[in-house]
Amino acid sequence: MFPPSSRRYGLARFGGCIAPSITPSPPVDSVVIIGGEVTRASGLGEGARVMHQALKKHHIDAHLLDVSPYSFSMARYKKSAQLLSKYLHAPLILHINSPQIPYALLSLPRKYIKNRKIIGYWAWELEVLPKDWIVGFQFVHEIWVPSKFVAKSMEKWAKQFNKIIRVVPHPIADRITYPVENISRQALGLPENKIIILVSFNLSSSFARKNPIGAISAFLKVYEHVKNIALVLKITYAEYYHDDMAKIMNMIQDRDNIVVIKHVLSAVENQALFKYSDIILSLHRSEGFGLVPAEAMLCGKAVISTNWSATEEFIDESCGVPVDYRLIPVQDSRSVYQFSNAYWAEPDCGIAAQAIQNLVLNPHYRFELGKVACKRAKEQFNSQSLIKGLSAIGAVINKG
Numbered sequence: 001m002f003p004p005s006s007r008r009y010g011l012a013r014f015g016g017c018i019a020p021s022i023t024p025s026p027p028v029d030s031v032v033i034i035g036g037e038v039t040r041a042s043g044l045g046e047g048a049r050v051m052h053q054a055l056k057k058h059h060i061d062a063h064l065l066d067v068s069p070y071s072f073s074m075a076r077y078k079k080s081a082q083l084l085s086k087y088l089h090a091p092l093i094l095h096i097n098s099p100q101i102p103y104a105l106l107s108l109p110r111k112y113i114k115n116r117k118i119i120g121y122w123a124w125e126l127e128v129l130p131k132d133w134i135v136g137f138q139f140v141h142e143i144w145v146p147s148k149f150v151a152k153s154m155e156k157w158a159k160q161f162n163k164i165i166r167v168v169p170h171p172i173a174d175r176i177t178y179p180v181e182n183i184s185r186q187a188l189g190l191p192e193n194k195i196i197i198l199v200s201f202n203l204s205s206s207f208a209r210k211n212p213i214g215a216i217s218a219f220l221k222v223y224e225h226v227k228n229i230a231l232v233l234k235i236t237y238a239e240y241y242h243d244d245m246a247k248i249m250n251m252i253q254d255r256d257n258i259v260v261i262k263h264v265l266s267a268v269e270n271q272a273l274f275k276y277s278d279i280i281l282s283l284h285r286s287e288g289f290g291l292v293p294a295e296a297m298l299c300g301k302a303v304i305s306t307n308w309s310a311t312e313e314f315i316d317e318s319c320g321v322p323v324d325y326r327l328i329p330v331q332d333s334r335s336v337y338q339f340s341n342a343y344w345a346e347p348d349c350g351i352a353a354q355a356i357q358n359l360v361l362n363p364h365y366r367f368e369l370g371k372v373a374c375k376r377a378k379e380q381f382n383s384q385s386l387i388k389g390l391s392a393i394g395a396v397i398n399k400g
Contacts, residue, residue, distance in 0.1 A: 012135040015102030028394040036095030048095040054171035069103035084112035091117040098136030123288035146289035147310035180272035194230040198277035221353035297373035308345035
């Protein structure tokens with residue numbers, strides 16, 4: 001049996017042999033099509049939805065296209081044919097990572113992919129790329145990424161394939177917001193009269209990388225001294241990762257000051273959860289962007305986050321609490337990130353615990369951090385980079 005990395009590389013290479021090649025210098029018009037697994041609760045899916053909402057807010061004609069690289073559906077194929085045939089020269093921005101790009105293109109009508117600008121919007125969480133990522137570079141005209149950290153990881157192969165990389169942060173400041181007044185703490189299962197510390201993560205994005213055990217450990221250190229706090233673990237796709245959930249549940253046991261939310265929240269429920277949270281804790285080992293910390297900042301919340309990878313680009317001591325770390329070789333039981341010369345951060349849980357305690361005991365400090373964080377998020381996560389990117393590829397942006 002070949003190791004997982006070799007199997008992934010073989011699968012990507014096979015797709016690369018049969019996928020349609022791109023057309024050099026295709027024409028581009030003012031309509032934008034954003035493709036990806038747009039109905040899935042994932043970082044890439046959320047990125048596609050956020051981009052679509054931001055363009056709509058700026059009165060730019062944008063359309064979502066549901067694309068599933070490894071799952072063919074005739075209904076989905078027909079819908080894609082209808083949309084792509086209507087807008088023959090609309091650039092297609094695929095929020096699908098490099099190894100899956102050939103299969104994404106294979107799932108779409110070939111004649112409507114030809115003579116179309118293809119943009120790969122990619123995210124990766126380490127400083128180096130695994131070898132299966134090399135396959136997708138030849139099938140896109142440009143690469144857009146959410147952070148400088150991701151851009152740097154892709155520089156070598158982008159130069160080899162003569163591809164432009166553009167840093168286009170997720171424009172969350174221009175996403176749709178919902179009124180949350182009708183959603184109570186009780187409806188979300190949150191305790192009353194407690195300072196809420198939120199840890200929100202997707203288990204399909206790697207248990208080891210998200211590091212919930214580190215976050216729980218930091219919280220428990222604080223709870224030895226401060227009792228008016230509660231930890232909320234919002235976990236997506238918990239039902240598919242029984243071993244990971246067993247580790248989490250074994251650590252929290254039956255503590256009544258730790259709440260676990262395992263069902264998928266609606267967009268309005270998720271915004272309400274941020275509203276009722278006081279501190280957002282992200283002791284990740286690496287992030288390609290960091291949607292949860294960024295969205296928390298936009299909501300005016302104090303964020304404690306590992307001071308490495310993409311979150312280092314927008315969280316500093318003026319708007320949050322960066323946590324010191326040491327770099328360690330990657331240890332990933334799922335082997336997604338496990339390859340030679342791969343390192344990520346091990347955040348200092350003691351420092352994180354002290355940061356939690358400081359924020360809990362000093363509400364003025366917490367509120368002031370949140371104010372600055374909100375201002376920073378509005379400045380860094382607007383649509384300017386996205387609109388500049390569209391203009392750079394030749395799209396004629398007609399704003400209403």
